[in-house]
Amino acid sequence: MFQEITKITSREEGTTSIVLVGVHGDERCGIKALEKILPNLKIERGTVLFGYGNPRAIKANKRFTEVNLNRMFNVDKQLTENDKKSYEYQRAQFLKTYLNKAEALLDIHASFIPSSKPFVICEANAKGIIEYLPVSLVVSGFDKIEPGGTDYYMNSIGKIGICIECGYLGDPESIEIAEKGIYAFLKARGHILNDVTPKKQSYNRIYDLYSTKTNNFTLSKNFYDFEEISKDQVIGMDGGKEVRANKDSIILFARSRERIGEEAFLLGEKKNSLT
Numbered sequence: 175m176f177q178e179i180t181k182i183t184s185r186e187e188g189t190t191s192i193v194l195v196g197v198h199g200d201e202r203c204g205i206k207a208l209e210k211i212l213p214n215l216k217i218e219r220g221t222v223l224f225g226y227g228n229p230r231a232i233k234a235n236k237r238f239t240e241v242n243l244n245r246m247f248n249v250d251k252q253l254t255e256n257d258k259k260s261y262e263y264q265r266a267q268f269l270k271t272y273l274n275k276a277e278a279l280l281d282i283h284a285s286f287i288p289s290s291k292p293f294v295i296c297e298a299n300a301k302g303i304i305e306y307l308p309v310s311l312v313v314s315g316f317d318k319i320e321p322g323g324t325d326y327y328m329n330s331i332g333k334i335g336i337c338i339e340c341g342y343l344g345d346p347e348s349i350e351i352a353e354k355g356i357y358a359f360l361k362a363r364g365h366i367l368n369d370v371t372p373k374k375q376s377y378n379r380i381y382d383l384y385s386t387k388t389n390n391f392t393l394s395k396n397f398y399d400f401e402e403i404s405k406d407q408v409i410g411m412d413g414g415k416e417v418r419a420n421k422d423s424i425i426l427f428a429r430s431r432e433r434i435g436e437e438a439f440l441l442g443e444k445k446n447s448l449t
């Protein structure tokens with residue numbers, strides 16, 4: 175069994191950061207990247223914590239076992255009794271004790287949609303770090319529209335939460351992106367002394383989350399992440415009713431659903447800066 179949390183401290187005093195992998199157990203890229211990185215990693219300043227998000231889901235190679243761990247970091251009053259009885263809720267409480275020790279988080283994910291491009295999820299407070307990550311697309315606004323992730327939790331306690339989506343979970347290149355992402359994060363945070371160059375990035379902000387109104391939501395087609403949607407385009411059918419975008423948008427995480435009240439897709443818009 176792997177060690178759940180690995181702590182590496184250098185002799186030079188400095189800040190503390192945390193890297194999480196496998197918060198969704200079937201998104202293997204972070205787990206694989208960490209296996210490659212950890213044996214030879216030298217931290218030159220400060221402390222870095224590396225953690226496995228959801229060991230039970232990792233073992234089962236599933237996204238989660240009872241509920242989505244990446245919603246269990248929400249405030250208790252937003253969670254159901256069922257949520258609070260889950261393994262994932264308990265796990266979130268355990269992980270919070272480590273998140274509390276760090277000033278910045280990099281949480282590594284991958285998409286279930288083939289041909290997905292890598293991107294970063296963060297808020298404006300992460301600007302000085304994410305511009306060095308090996309990703310050209312940035313999306314903000316999740317804290318408000320879809321709270322409850324690890325990054326949301328960090329931001330809510332006045333720290334910096336960053337989530338990197340490394341592309342399609344079945345694509346070996348996602349492991350490479352995860353590995354490069356971890357190194358870039360450690361350099362940007364000053365744990366590894368090195369020159370870093372900012373990347374050209376484009377910004378998007380999420381403005382809406384569509385939750386299903388019936389137990390039969392079917393997408394009109396498969397949408398890839400950041401696909402452009404035009405005003406009034408039909409996105410899907412919810413119990414026989416057409417669901418449209420009411421302005422030109424980009425779409426994220428779109429999936430057909432078979433239960434009422436489930437997250438079906440997110441809509442966002444392009445921005446000139448990280449807001």
Ligand SMILES: [Zn+2]
Nearest residue numbers: 198201283284
């Ligand atoms: Zn994920």
